[in-house]
Amino acid sequence: MLRRYVVLGLAASAIAACSPQSGPRKTGPAVAKGNGVTITADEFKARLDEQSPFIRARYSTLERKKEFLDSLIRFEVLAREAEKQGLANDPDVQLTLKKIMVQKLVQKRFQDQNAAPLPDAELQAYYDQHRDDYVKPKRVRASAIVFNAPEGTPDRAKKTDLAKKALAKVKAEEKTNAMAFAQAVGEFSEDGASKPMAGDLAFKTQAELEQAYGKELASAVFTLKAGETSGVIQGKQGLYIVKVTGQQEEMNRTFDQVKPQISARLSREKKTKEFDDYLKKLRADANVQIDEKVLDGVQIAPAPADGGMMPGMPGMPGMGHPGMGGPMVMPNAPAGRPTATPTRAPAAK
Structure with a gap:
């Protein structure tokens, strides 16, 4: 063979x-x-x-x-x-x-x-329509312990003392326990949305954090480095302790920078x-008309035990075609130039 x-x-x-x-x-x-x-x-x-x-x-x-x-x-x-x-x-x-x-x-x-080349107007239009792919604000991922105590409510002072207690516990335990913050969330946090996820607030921009939890928390989060834990943050709607767990830096790629792409x-x-x-x-x-009856009657041979690999042969152009050994050569996919000589050079002595 x-x-x-x-x-x-x-x-x-x-x-x-x-x-x-x-x-x-x-x-x-x-x-x-x-x-x-x-x-x-x-x-x-x-x-x-x-x-x-x-x-x-x-x-x-x-x-x-x-x-x-x-x-x-x-x-x-x-x-x-x-x-x-x-x-x-x-x-x-x-x-x-x-x-x-x-x-x-x-x-x-x-x-x-x-x-x-494509006209600049067409490229600019694509850039404008997909600006979010090239211009993104900084996003930070943080976890939070939340105490629900709006300003002026009777529980505010009591919750402040509880928040300080929780912070002291986190600071003392996180030196030897990587799960200290997550455990404190389970023990103290009153936020039903983030508590089941160990306080995770997911990646958010500063504007998104401000809208969800207030300006005070958002400002504090964006001043911390990854891995750092805040103090007790006094917000209008409550008290917070946050830990930054990740950061995605700002991306601002201009049209000229991405034009070739x-x-x-x-x-x-x-x-x-x-x-x-x-x-x-x-x-x-x-x-072309397809005879489905004839097609359905074609018997397909089972795959051989060796995987059915055809022996390689220098000089055989590497062709691709549906049903004939590989994918069709598609536009803009550099295809190997068919040659009449071996593509494998003789070994150097």
Whole structure:
């Protein structure tokens, strides 16, 4: 089975190499030439340039270049023999070529690197509509022990003494007990909303805290650092002891700072929509009809014990297509350039 896939891979790549639309043109002086095999300097450079910079760095000397050239020669003679044996007409080879054509079509139509930039007015409009994504006030997370005692009520003095007692207990115990504040909430707090959550008030802006618990508590919370506990805070509606448990710093990103990010996002969205519309039109033109009865009768083979992994083969373009080994190449997703030579460089000696 492995040998079959190897030959099919070589045949597919050989056909791609013979196509006038695939691979580098055979221009420049020949670095290797034989019976039906020619590798030019330009072709050699193009194949080497396809490797990663780390791999290319290995081939700076003549001996190393000869190693890489040897891999190209081996590939060419095997591909030529595959053609002689008529493998160009093998159904699997034709399917591979069809995958390459689909990838090339998507690249050609939706990956134009010279597309006109989006107008500033459109980018500014997006920024204005999504300003909350780029401009956020500071938010603080705190836990609170709440004593319900509005100003002027008879219980105010009594609750003040109780709050001081609770604070002294927290200060004494939190040095050795990380749960001291939460336990004090359970023992003393009179706020039905936050008490079941160990006094947690969640992340809030200063304005949100002020609206919920008063200006005094909000001001105190925003002067504390994470981990610090306040004294007894005298509020109009009650008394509070708060502990800051987290902070989210202010974010204020200007339009100019996020303009490239917005442009990239809108460009992706536009290309995706163009692709979807284009594919929808092609399907409508094709007038494809589905026979559900036949489809339902297709028997699916169980997965093999080894996971069904197909042996890898250098030289097989990494194609993606629904139902044919992977996801469809989508707009703005850089696709690997189909090559007719091995993508794996020979190991350096």
